[in-house]
Amino acid sequence: MSSQEALYDSMVADVVTITNRPDLAEETKVAVRTATLSVHMLESFPRDVSTELVKLPNAFYVAGFDTQVLFPRFRGVSTIRILDSSFAPVEFPAIDVVELGDIYDPIYGTLKNNIAYAAGTSLNVRCAVPAYGCLVEYFHLPQVRRESYNSWIAQLYPEPIIYKAASIVLATNGNEEKSKSLDTYCKLTLNPQLTQNFLTSAMR
Numbered sequence: 700m701s702s703q704e705a706l707y708d709s710m711v712a713d714v715v716t717i718t719n720r721p722d723l724a725e726e727t728k729v730a731v732r733t734a735t736l737s738v739h740m741l742e743s744f745p746r747d748v749s750t751e752l753v754k755l756p757n758a759f760y761v762a763g764f765d766t767q768v769l770f771p772r773f774r775g776v777s778t779i780r781i782l783d784s785s786f787a788p789v790e791f792p793a794i795d796v797v798e799l800g801d802i803y804d805p806i807y808g809t810l811k812n813n814i815a816y817a818a819g820t821s822l823n824v825r826c827a828v829p830a831y832g833c834l835v836e837y838f839h840l841p842q843v844r845r846e847s848y849n850s851w852i853a854q855l856y857p858e859p860i861i862y863k864a865a866s867i868v869l870a871t872n873g874n875e876e877k878s879k880s881l882d883t884y885c886k887l888t889l890n891p892q893l894t895q896n897f898l899t900s901a902m903r
Contacts, residue, residue, distance in 0.1 A: 707848035717865040732843040734864035758829035772839040781830035
């Protein structure tokens with residue numbers, strides 16, 4: 700058994716301990732996967748950041764990168780720096796990561812330069828100087844299947860996931876009162892402790 704499978708199994712076992720519903724084995728597994736994603740999406744945790752160096756053969760001023768291909772389990776952008784002809788990241792011009800609704804100059808109505816924004820499955824970059832690629836730091840979602848389960852929260856502070864999963868199992872099987880009690884415990888105690896200890900960054 701791999702370490703990922705052992706971690707997954709331990710999470711499932713802990714949820715069963717809380718719910719006392721070993722007969723809901725398959726529902727519990729789904730709840731663990733759902734809760735893992737849900738807890739990771741509470742905030743923009745720096746531990747969920749990956750870095751990818753994207754090189755292009757020709758210089759560009761405007762480019763779109765397929766997030767599904769280049770950035771596995773892409774959730775959102777942290778920072779982007781363009782590359783020079785030797786594929787080294789440069790600090791200037793700085794690329795500002797903006798929302799889709801903020802890509803036009805409010806005065807002239809033209810598209811801004813030196814910006815990056817996500818639209819659908821494309822990460823779009825516009826710069827005022829020729830660039831040969833980008834160094835992209837992006838937030839990703841964890842692997843949640845048993846054979847590849849990989850969650851730093853499950854490893855370091857699993858309680859928010861365990862109690863969230865238990866709440867899901869109970870809610871879908873008629874025990875709404877206990878489900879709400881566990882959900883409140885997550886929101887008022889466990890989730891704040893998680894963010895206070897591991898949240899130090901921001902995401903667009």
